[in-house]
Amino acid sequence: MTYTALLSLAILRDDFLRLDRVGLLDFIRSCQRTDGSFSTVPGSNEMDLRSLYCAFAISAMLNDWSAVNTDRAITYIASCRTYEGGYGQAPFCEAQGGTTYTAIASLFLVPRDSATSPLTSAERELTIQWLLSNFHASGGFSGRTGKDADACYCFWCGATLQILGAGDLVDKRALAKFMVECQFKYGGIAKAPGENPDPYHTYLSLAALSIYSPASVMNPDNINTASWILDPLDPLLNARQDTAQWARRYIPATSQGRDA
């Protein structure tokens, strides 16, 4: 909730003058558990990689990592990695596209020397291969091995490939055609063709299209390309680039960058 609230305020171009940054850092600190994972609220046993990602995204927006034990958190992320190259929501869970996104995005949100990578080249390669193995001829991604394609995974898997520098391996035209087929005749986008639309799948489909804009590669057979041109997305924060820049500029405690 805190992560989405901060981004929602950034979308509204709030100046964040009333943001209780000290309280925010205390809250994040109190959510981290001894194994490095994060609970949804302090003291709760309810935890998975989504909470960890939110804590990392908030730290990135604050440009302040003092509330996070990153070494422990990164060790926890590694413990969620599976033999397939994806990540489960907790140790020993099946690899899933959504939690793989939260794991990889978290690893790449941590400030680091530009010459270093949070994954070995073998790990990166295996993760890319697993994500691509979930890409279907229909243009959609499935979230787990052997499952049907689902529009939301076009973002979860597609954004992860983009973060890993493998976005050029995604067939943008096929992905956009899948989205067209998932589009409901009265508006909105469903998880699969013929299903009912909902805001979750509609948003994530548009987010995927923002990363994989079909405009430059698509010959408009039956697709109105003009309506699919969307502003580029920051795949790490899952927000439009201009919103992510606003957040990174105005949420940090110092006035650094505000006059840039």
Ligand SMILES: [Zn+2]
């Ligand atoms: Zn879905």
